[in-house]
Amino acid sequence: MKKGINTDIAVTYTVTGRKQTFVAVLGVLLGMSVYIFMNSMNNGFDRSANAAFFKSTPHIRLYKDDVLSEPLNKDTTTTTIIINPKIVPSSKKMNDPASIIAQLRADKEVALVLPQVSVSGFYSMGESQISGRIIGLKPEAGDSMFDISSFMVQGQFTDLSKSANGVVIGSGIAAKFNVESGDRISFLSSKGVTESLEIVGIFETSNAAEDKSKAYVNLSKAQQLMRESSSYVSDININLADYKRATLKASEITKIVGYKAEGWEEAYSSYVAGSRMRTIVITFVSLTLLLVSGFGIYNILNMTVSQKINDIAILKAMGFNGADVIRIFVTQAMIVGILGVTGGVLLALVVVNLMKHVYIGGDIGYFPIQFELYEFAKGITIGLFITFLAGYIPARKAAKVDPVTIFRK
Amino acid sequence: MTHILQTKDIRKKFYNPTEFEVLKGISIDVNKGEFLTLIGKSGSGKSTLLYVLSTMDTDYTGKMIIDGEDLKGYDQDKLAKIRNEKIGFVFQFHYLLTEFTCLKNVMIPAQRLGKYSEEEIEFRSMEKLKMLGLEDQALKPASKLSGGQQQRVAIARALINDPLIIMGDEPTGNLDSKNSQIVFDILQELAHHQHQTIIAVTHDLDFAKASDRTIEMMDGLILPS
Numbered sequence: 001m002k003k004g005i006n007t008d009i010a011v012t013y014t015v016t017g018r019k020q021t022f023v024a025v026l027g028v029l030l031g032m033s034v035y036i037f038m039n040s041m042n043n044g045f046d047r048s049a050n051a052a053f054f055k056s057t058p059h060i061r062l063y064k065d066d067v068l069s070e071p072l073n074k075d076t077t078t079t080t081i082i083i084n085p086k087i088v089p090s091s092k093k094m095n096d097p098a099s100i101i102a103q104l105r106a107d108k109e110v111a112l113v114l115p116q117v118s119v120s121g122f123y124s125m126g127e128s129q130i131s132g133r134i135i136g137l138k139p140e141a142g143d144s145m146f147d148i149s150s151f152m153v154q155g156q157f158t159d160l161s162k163s164a165n166g167v168v169i170g171s172g173i174a175a176k177f178n179v180e181s182g183d184r185i186s187f188l189s190s191k192g193v194t195e196s197l198e199i200v201g202i203f204e205t206s207n208a209a210e211d212k213s214k215a216y217v218n219l220s221k222a223q224q225l226m227r228e229s230s231s232y233v234s235d236i237n238i239n240l241a242d243y244k245r246a247t248l249k250a251s252e253i254t255k256i257v258g259y260k261a262e263g264w265e266e267a268y269s270s271y272v273a274g275s276r277m278r279t280i281v282i283t284f285v286s287l288t289l290l291l292v293s294g295f296g297i298y299n300i301l302n303m304t305v306s307q308k309i310n311d312i313a314i315l316k317a318m319g320f321n322g323a324d325v326i327r328i329f330v331t332q333a334m335i336v337g338i339l340g341v342t343g344g345v346l347l348a349l350v351v352v353n354l355m356k357h358v359y360i361g362g363d364i365g366y367f368p369i370q371f372e373l374y375e376f377a378k379g380i381t382i383g384l385f386i387t388f389l390a391g392y393i394p395a396r397k398a399a400k401v402d403p404v405t406i407f408r409k
Numbered sequence: 410m411t412h413i414l415q416t417k418d419i420r421k422k423f424y425n426p427t428e429f430e431v432l433k434g435i436s437i438d439v440n441k442g443e444f445l446t447l448i449g450k451s452g453s454g455k456s457t458l459l460y461v462l463s464t465m466d467t468d469y470t471g472k473m474i475i476d477g478e479d480l481k482g483y484d485q486d487k488l489a490k491i492r493n494e495k496i497g498f499v500f501q502f503h504y505l506l507t508e509f510t511c512l513k514n515v516m517i518p519a520q521r522l523g524k525y526s527e528e529e530i531e532f533r534s535m536e537k538l539k540m541l542g543l544e545d546q547a548l549k550p551a552s553k554l555s556g557g558q559q560q561r562v563a564i565a566r567a568l569i570n571d572p573l574i575i576m577g578d579e580p581t582g583n584l585d586s587k588n589s590q591i592v593f594d595i596l597q598e599l600a601h602h603q604h605q606t607i608i609a610v611t612h613d614l615d616f617a618k619a620s621d622r623t624i625e626m627m628d629g630l631i632l633p634s
Contacts, residue, residue: 005520016508314504317465318518319493321486404466407500
């Protein structure tokens with residue numbers, strides 16, 4: 001009963017001031033939809049950038065890091081034996097990679113494990129030479145981790161496994177040598193091994209520098225180029241079920257296997273910083289927009305409270321207490337807020353759906369945005385909270401109105 | 410006769426612009442069913458006293474008992490409840506909620522009280538409006554009525570919760586003589602036949618003379634009658 005009459009009065013005020021109500025609703029609606037849209041867009045950007053990023057980078061890279069030779073005797077009081085420590089010139093060979101790989105595969109958090117051998121050296125064709133790097137891997141496993149097939153402009157990446165001498169080269173190399181599938185090029189490794197390789201395919205990524213220097217061969221071919229046995233592995237790429245856990249998991253792996261495990265966030269900290277900065281800016285701007293629409297509600301309520309100061313005095317004389325008055329004006333704010341938030345959610349849905357079908361081109365394709373339940377829920381919660389505050393502050397002022405001073409004027 | 414309202418040595422000071430004692434010890438006893446008027450020159454403290462009696466002004470010293478309840482130490486919420494249940498107000502400038510219909514204006518205090526169902530409240534409100542000859546105006550917005558009609562709606566509103574006391578601050582101050590007479594008759598009818606107590610501040614000496622008892626105030630004190 002009591003609640004009913006307060007709501008009744010709030011609704012009447014909202015309806016009689018419908019022009020102001022409309023403007024305030026519109027403000028919330030716009031703030032709300034832009035907030036949801038910008039945050040959904042940011043998530044979409046992150047997702048598409050990460051997807052592109054993880055096509056060339058594993059979540060964790062495990063390798064044997066170079067170390068300085070250490071004195072045998074660590075007691076600093078005695079005479080130092082090694083006075084000018086240097087990097088140990090031993091090979092970057094991991095001991096027993098097979099058991100490490102088996103151990104990693106047993107881990108529930110690890111989704112994919114890809115051992116690889118990277119070889120630096122020179123591609124050559126007649127007199128011309130290009131310096132570069134060949135990656136040796138098992139083609140199927142490599143494809144499932146990096147989705148190399150999606151970059152292919154000529155041939156099939158998985159055809160590599162059918163040809164022991166095959167190579168898949170970047171489009172930059174192909175252009176420089178003017179070669180295509182079926183042609184041969186040779187590669188001179190840093191260990192002095194030269195191999196003639198048959199091109200089975202050409203890939204093109206969005207990174208021109210990679211296209212001009214990178215090629216893929218079978219794991220065994222790379223081991224030959226390094227003059228190593230079939231157990232040799234230079235890096236182990238690891239993908240996790242959840243890429244956000246990479247840094248934590250990497251330090252865990254380092255502790256277990258003893259080799260350096262590097263999470264992507266550590267390896268590409270400027271990429272991480274960039275995406276974080278974008279998130280901060282978008283969050284800040286979109287929150288400001290929501291806040292501004294809150295000011296709209298605050299404004300209309302402040303005005304209502306000053307216009308209705310007589311009404312408030314009468315209501316108090318008739319036995320409405322402070323809590324009742326607060327309820328009346330907070331309800332009015334919530335009506336505006338709920339209308340605005342609902343409208344904003346609907347508008348955001350429409351805009352997200354429209355943008356989803358806008359073609360951007362490049363390797364992005366369609367505008368990277370989709371319906372994000374989390375962003376919608378967050379927007380609604382923040383929107384309603386701001387609405388409540390914007391109503392509560394003027395309502396508290398109204399509750400403090402002293403009827404006697406009003407009647408005696 | 411039982412006292413519906415008693416005060417003992419009510420004192421009140423204003424501090425703005427300078428310290429000034431506006432009520433200098435007021436002790437009155439009001440009987441149930443009495444039609445009491447307060448008169449006095451402006452500045453004599455009669456309106457101030459009315460607002461103290463109304464429980465809206467709590468900034469005073471002294472003792473006040475309404476319907477056997479000593480109001481000392483009551484907080485605003487408790488006082489609001491007392492006003493809602495036991496006191497009805499009629500103001501000089503009718504003070505209706507202009508955005509609501511007359512009927513709704515009358516219904517609001519009853520809806521706040523929540524003693525009756527919505528249908529009963531509407532029925533009772535219509536009854537009160539009928540009693541005051543306003544049934545035709547019930548669904549009009551309050552702002553569309555004449556001054557006299559608005560004042561009668563305000564009386565209907567004051568009556569809706571069957572209050573023990575009806576307080577009026579110049580209830581006829583803004584009305585012509587014909588409407589004043591109507592309002593006076595209604596108030597007298599309420600006091601004598603419904604046994605509701607009326608306390609009204611007035612400038613109108615004829616109005617005061619016709620009431621049961623008149624208290625004249627001067628400089629914050631009651632003049633001996």
